[in-house]
Amino acid sequence: MSADSATHDDHTPSLWDWKRWVYSTNHKDIGTMYLIFAIFAGVIGGAMSGMIRLELAEPGLQVFNDSFKLFGMLEMGDSHNYNVMVTMHGLIMIFFMVMPAMIGGFGNWFVPLQIGAPDMAFPRMNNISFWLLPAAFGLAFMSMFVGGPAGGEGFGGGWVLYPPLSGLTGHPGPAMDLLILSLHLAGISSILGAINFITTIFNMRAPGMTMHKMPLFVWSILVTVFLLLLSLPVLAGALTMLLTDRNFGTSFFEPAGGGDPIMFQHLFWFFGHPEVYILILPGFGIISHIVSTFSKKPVFGYLGMAYAMVSIGVIGFLVWAHHMYTVGMPVDLKAYFVAATMVIAVPTGIKIFSWIATMWGGSITYRTPMMWAIGFIFLFTVGGVTGVVLANAGVDAALHDTYYVVAHFHYVLSLGAVFAIFAGWYFWFEKIFGVKYNSLLARLQFLFFFVGANVIFFPQHFLGLNGMQRRVPDYADGFANWNEISSWGYAIMGVGMIIFFLILIEAMMSRRKGEANPWGEGATTLEWTLSSPPPFHQFSTLPKIK
């Protein structure tokens, strides 16, 4: 393989040739662009959550009022702008941070490498998948600065986009139309990406790699892209209906014309629930690799792990209405959705216990990615447990739209998905960039993230149980203490983010040459057989899998 790479390295275009990136058809270059885009969007989305935590640090309206100026210059406006921040934070983190990082970034980089393929099946389609994203992001960002509701700018109706708030009644201005267009573009990008991954995984596996020998990360991406392929078009349909309701006088969601706003919620969550699995499943794959690598054992129950993800994907399509228990459902229907939702805890439990069983009796080394992975397992389990609590329709009636829900989904996403992304980042950093990072700093970042994220979100369980509502910039004085602590947690996590960038700069400056396989005998997948970074074109002779 190394003799091969020497000849191919000559073809590698210069890092500074803009055509290499803009016209790129190389899965590794596109993956890198996805990762950089995700960092960029994550910083913006993270800054927005900073505004949110700043406002919520004390009761009353300190930030989102007429007189406050951030850094002495940025006017933050009124409570509506707070809601715009909440909305955009959610949309950006989901569509422009987690999805690009997990699927576009790590998926593009490592699906072809792990199945022994030279590239993706449709390299040019891969290019358009990526370049639609900045366009989509631009539209979403623009929407914050054009008319939304009467007398305000931007869309403040939450990432769920429920009508009538997202209809002409709530937001007559063009902000919502821009947002719809943005999500259409992001959706097309993801659907094209999904088609590409499905074709690659089905047709381009190296000789001997059967479906049941595929690395778990590839399995996780395969399930994820199937969810994307089947759920995103439903969102596209619902958004199109919303668009025609707004602009062409249809009444899909207008009761006056015979429509029903509840139908939007059904369509949205038929997409939205698979979407939350889309955000976490690739993380499951990453964690499986890391746990097995650093326990120096093959993953416990490989087939069970693969089919647990498949069944999570399938059941994920059958539970959507647990997001809308309070719309006035018949009790029998609630009973079904409660039961179906709880069933998901079974395959998820299989995964958690299999990770623990993989570690059991293993020769564990606590390298940086392993710390993130164990952090993930612990925090994801906490989020999963509160999920089972919320699955009960009766309990949910009290907790719906409170901070308990916010705490729950941030435990599985902000602490689950994001920790999985960082685990993957430090697992594959050397492979992607060909240089080593400073592991002491990376552990320090983990420490700040682990403490910070828990300090932010654990108190929100208490706030929610006491009835503090989501999406409201002000709150009763009784909630002040836990909110202040939560905001301090943000500052701790912010220090972690600064360390993250220091790690990047330090690695860039010191340029310690990366090894082909820094993790030793535990790292068994195909990407570790290549140099770090891998040659620009790999596997021109296909590897044989025994």
Place this chain on the structure above:
Amino acid sequence: MPLSLDKNTRVALFAGAGAVTMVGAAFAAVPLYDIFCKITGYGGTTQVAVGEAGQVLDREMTILFDANTNGGLGWDFAPIQRSMTVNVGESALGYFRATNTSDRAVTGIASYNVTPYKAATYFSKLECFCFTEQTLQPGESVDMPVLFFVDPLIDEEDRMDDVHAITLSYTFFETEATVSSDDTAAP
């Protein structure tokens, strides 16, 4: 000709067709949702009957009436009788009074449901003002009838044994036609 497609194109086409089908499924949800509500009485959707029940039972049922208007309609809308007691299977007539208090002609249509939801499939309307649009001139007041019966089949279902009262609720909305002036007359 299609047999000459290479295997990558074939998988991509299948996947693309899957995505397109799901867009179709999203739009198909509109009529399906409608049919689903009518068949199951989901959300309290009532039944439309063509003939009388033909059988009157001993069991009594209290019917409560409720009326609302959507914001900006400019009507006073209220039931004339708060409640009535009917025998199951007996056809009964209820009245609602609507008065246009605004200074323009307004066309409205009423949406409706019953609670408890599980009783919806047994609540049948023979005739209702809610089946058509209603136009009220400024200051005009109209009494609007609904002719209904409670289906005797309700007595055969065990889980309906605890249903002694059914609330019939209407909400009047202004139709799109009058919102965008009166260029098209509704049929």
